[in-house]
Amino acid sequence: MRHLPKHLRPRWRYLAVGLEAWPDADLNRRAFQRSIWFAAQNLLGDAGSADADLSVLDFTFADGEGEAVVRARHGHVEAARAALACVDEVAGDPVGLHVRGISGTIRGCEEKYLGRRRELSGERSVVFADAERVAVERDGLIDVRHDGAFAGATELDFE
Structure with missing residues (x-):
């Protein structure tokens, strides 16, 4: 099976998300992904959440602080930000989210907003x-x- 030409492939934007919770909170990628899907479905509806296609690509959390990279379709960044703003708990633990920035590549997102510099x-x-x-x-x-x-x-x- 051949790949689609570049002009037909879906375009993505990557959101760098900061997480804050209580120090004893036990958050994982799966629970965070589920919370984002539920928030998007409740806010945007079934069709809107399917169009935004939010996915957690990278997730780290320890001692009450964490960060994640969330992928959204190109034209649905504002809907993705709104859905992320609706997340107030993950797996029963209260959590605060803030979008640190948006980038067109995963590497750019990590380097600019998550402080992960490339090794030279x-x-x-x-x-x-x-x-x-x-x-x-x-x-x-x-x-x-x-x-x-x-x-x-x-x-x-x-x-």
Whole structure:
């Protein structure tokens, strides 16, 4: 089966959502997804919630705070925001939601609004253990390939 051409594929928007609850609340992705579906169905009706097609793509929650990435169809962002505003509890625990921002890509959503920066990595040639070797540098960490494995190193280990 072939993929649809790009101009016929559905377009999506990704909402970065912040969650707040009591510290003893036990929230999970499935319960959060169910709460969003019920809120959308009650606010928008069956047809409207099906058109918005809200889905939770990423969910983390611990110690009363969390964040999620919610996917919505391109023309239904305002309906999605309204449905999210109607969510006041998840699995019986009171919860507060706020939309941090909206993006056209998952990566952009995570980087701009959820504080998940991409790891910048690069390779360079270094002298390590009296021989020239390949090192991978990412976020200040340096790993040197040595005898088929990697060894952790610092700037001071190089000549």
